Amino acid sequence: MKALLFTSLLFIAAFGTNAQTISRDSAMFEIANTDAKRFKLDHNTMGQFRAHHFPNTSDHFKPTASMVSDTSLLKDSAYIKAFKMAAYQKTLHRRTTGHHVLIIGSIAVAVVVIVGVIALGSWNFGNR
Known part of the structure; x- marks a missing residue:
């Protein structure tokens, strides 16, 4: 104890x-x-x-x-x-300014590609 x-x-x-x-x-x-x-x-x-x-x-x-x-x-x-x-x-x-520009630019390019693929797909689908 x-x-x-x-x-x-x-x-x-x-x-x-x-x-x-x-x-x-x-x-x-x-x-x-x-x-x-x-x-x-x-x-x-x-x-x-x-x-x-x-x-x-x-x-x-x-x-x-x-x-x-x-x-x-x-x-x-x-x-x-x-x-x-x-x-x-x-x-x-x-981070440097170049780092932020690179990230934002990459995001912008990805958005444009996605929108382009969607627009192209809906355009091709409507022509059939």
Whole structure:
């Protein structure tokens, strides 16, 4: 019985303190994600990123006072780490204008082909 009580207390102590850390970090992560939506690398740095894929710990992803909602967060290492990760992910998934033009053009060509096939099929069917 004493062993069960001791194990229970040990379990609560171990996971109870961890839960507080996770909730604080998750709140910090949400703030960093929101702030990172305003992040964008300049044209030259973006070219370097595409060529070399520097890591998410790079200073290129460091937040500045104009990007954050609360400047006191710039001193919090957990916030900085979360911001860099979110900015890195945003930059990694960023697409060029050519990519969007290619996708939209492909969709337009597919629609024209489908409409053409339908129109040609109904025209041939009416001539019989």
